[in-house]
Amino acid sequence: MAGSLTYLAFRPNKVLQVPAAKLSVAKYHIFSEGGYGTETKPSLNQFGLRRRRVGARRHSSINRSITRPSRSLHGTESINFSTLNKPELSVSNECNANQRSLQTSPPLQAYKLTPTEVTSILRANEYHSVELPPGPVKSYETNTLRSNNPIEDAHAESLLTNGCGYLFGIFDGHGGAACGQVTAKRLHSYVMAGLLSNTDLDSHMRVIESSDIHSPSYNFLRTFNENFELVQDLRDIYHKSYLEYLQNLHSNNSRTEGEREHENIEHVLVNAFLALDNDMSREALPEPGGPVNMKTLTVAMSGCVAVCAHIDGPHLHVASTGDCTAVIGSLSESDTWIAKKLTVEHNSDNQKEVKRILSEHPESEHHQIIKGDRLLSMLAPLRAFGDFKFKWDRETIEGTLGTILGDRACPPNYKTPPYLTARPEISYHHLSARDKFMVIGSDGLWDMMTPMQVIRLVGEHMSGKVTLSPLVLDKPHIPLQEIASLLRQRQAAMKLKPTDENAATHLIRCALGGTAYGVDHSRLSQMLSLPPDMVRMFRDDITITVVFFDEEYLRHC
Numbered sequence: 123m124a125g126s127l128t129y130l131a132f133r134p135n136k137v138l139q140v141p142a143a144k145l146s147v148a149k150y151h152i153f154s155e156g157g158y159g160t161e162t163k164p165s166l167n168q169f170g171l172r173r174r175r176v177g178a179r180r181h182s183s184i185n186r187s188i189t190r191p192s193r194s195l196h197g198t199e200s201i202n203f204s205t206l207n208k209p210e211l212s213v214s215n216e217c218n219a220n221q222r223s224l225q226t227s228p229p230l231q232a233y234k235l236t237p238t239e240v241t242s243i244l245r246a247n248e249y250h251s252v253e254l255p256p257g258p259v260k261s262y263e264t265n266t267l268r269s270n271n272p273i274e275d276a277h278a279e280s281l282l283t284n285g286c287g288y289l290f291g292i293f294d295g296h297g298g299a300a301c302g303q304v305t306a307k308r309l310h311s312y313v314m315a316g317l318l319s320n321t322d323l324d325s326h327m328r329v330i331e332s333s334d335i336h337s338p339s340y341n342f343l344r345t346f347n348e349n350f351e352l353v354q355d356l357r358d359i360y361h362k363s364y365l366e367y368l369q370n371l372h373s374n375n376s377r378t379e380g381e382r383e384h385e386n387i388e389h390v391l392v393n394a395f396l397a398l399d400n401d402m403s404r405e406a407l408p409e410p411g412g413p414v415n416m417k418t419l420t421v422a423m424s425g426c427v428a429v430c431a432h433i434d435g436p437h438l439h440v441a442s443t444g445d446c447t448a449v450i451g452s453l454s455e456s457d458t459w460i461a462k463k464l465t466v467e468h469n470s471d472n473q474k475e476v477k478r479i480l481s482e483h484p485e486s487e488h489h490q491i492i493k494g495d496r497l498l499s500m501l502a503p504l505r506a507f508g509d510f511k512f513k514w515d516r517e518t519i520e521g522t523l524g525t526i527l528g529d530r531a532c533p534p535n536y537k538t539p540p541y542l543t544a545r546p547e548i549s550y551h552h553l554s555a556r557d558k559f560m561v562i563g564s565d566g567l568w569d570m571m572t573p574m575q576v577i578r579l580v581g582e583h584m585s586g587k588v589t590l591s592p593l594v595l596d597k598p599h600i601p602l603q604e605i606a607s608l609l610r611q612r613q614a615a616m617k618l619k620p621t622d623e624n625a626a627t628h629l630i631r632c633a634l635g636g637t638a639y640g641v642d643h644s645r646l647s648q649m650l651s652l653p654p655d656m657v658r659m660f661r662d663d664i665t666i667t668v669v670f671f672d673e674e675y676l677r678h679c
Contacts, residue, residue, distance in 0.1 A: 287434030
């Protein structure tokens with residue numbers, strides 16, 4: 123972007139009056155690669171381009187400093203892609219939101235991607251599981267498409283090697299990538315530890331204390347598709363916190379061997395969420411008289427919402443904090459698709475959630491707690507990891523952040539903290555043979571499609587995907603009548619033949635380019651070739667995991 127940039131001490135943004143030339147961002151990188159930056163956008167609906175409420179997931183102080191057309195935070199405005207090669211109006215790149223002025227930007231060089239180029243972009247981050255052991259999960263597919271640079275979404279998939287099932291999680295960050303990626307890296311270990319038997323927990327704790335990484339008890343998680351690593355000094359800090367967590371579990375563990383009741387699973391999930399959030403808070407605070415650790419503070423000042431699904435046999439538990447969504451796709455007795463939503467969004471549209479927050483604070487504050495659909499007029503999600511400037515007491519915030527943020531360290535009307543929690547809401551579903559798959563996605567997907575649209579698309583993709591590979595007869599001497607039936611089924615499936623074998627990629631393609639008549643290549647090309655300083659106005663980061671259930675396994679459970 124043109125203009126004078128400023129930084130939030132440890133990541134690029136235009137919130138503080140700190141000249142870019144005086145701050146080395148690379149010095150504070152948390153991960154081996156990548157940086158920090160965030161912008162906010164309205165999103166598209168597949169049936170028409172429109173703006174949504176700007177900044178639904180970000181702090182308002184950040185919203186005021188992004189480049190976007192000057193307009194109301196509410197309402198809609200049509201966007202015509204045919205005008206992308208004409209001069210556009212944009213907000214002057216000034217830090218003070220009250221001094222915005224409209225100026226003409228240079229003509230945008232929009233161009234049309236070829237179908238091959240579009241497919242290459244969409245498939246760049248897709249993943250398909252291979253060789254999963256027999257159980258309720260037959261396979262899973264995942265994909266992600268970034269809007270932020272670096273992407274603020276993260277995901278994690280794990281198999282518990284002690285026979286306690288699978289964990290699938292999606293983490294949607296805001297205010298930077300740090301909190302989402304750290305939470306994705308750590309949460310499954312916290313959940314796994316809570317699910318261990320007393321014997322396994324005891325041996326796991328001893329091995330962690332001795333740092334014997336070659337012991338089978340060092341890690342009971344088999345993780346898939348990991349694409350980043352934490353830097354060494356953070357790994358050391360997190361190792362110490364995890365050991366303390368194990369010691370607390372061991373001292374408070376009153377379970378009997380083999381106990382796996384639903385109530386216990388719910389307790390494990392809630393405890394893991396809260397323990398990890400508490401650890402991130404403690405890690406960000408300096409020792410008395412010691413310096414501030416900018417890496418852990420970066421994590422603490424950003425935030426993320428999360429959804430984590432645990433599948434063990436026919437038992438599915440979903441823990442959700444924020445506005446990521448999990449949906450089950452099932453077939454009814456009449457073979458029509460049913461979408462069962464397993465999560466609720468924790469935002470100002472959820473009146474039950476608003477009442478919960480108001481009940482925790484004096485009535486004299488009620489008119490100030492939710493303003494402009496945001497918590498303390500700043501934060502849209504009403505539950506989240508991180509975001510400790512909404513959780514710490516005023517003295518802690520001013521002592522830790524005062525030298526960085528000055529008089530803006532505390533949110534406005536900050537009187538009776540905490541205002542925010544990472545406590546998840548838990549739902550349970552007993553899987554049956556009619557449950558075919560589960561879709562977990564960040565809000566970049568659900569901004570554009572309804573749960574029912576997503577379930578139908580994946581269901582049709584399952585039927586049409588068989589046509590992407592040759593017909594194979596898996597046994598000899600098949601009667602001609604059966605072969606004819608297979609060919610008729612394959613002919614019918616040709617009408618649903620998808621472009622992508624990966625279901626998550628198929629959903630992203632339809633979300634960005636879908637119309638009532640199918641995928642429009644021109645729209646899809648334009649959505650994928652938007653300039654970096656405009657893309658956030660039209661779409662958010664999108665991360666999707668589709669988990670396919672084993673019908674035969676569930677039929678015999």
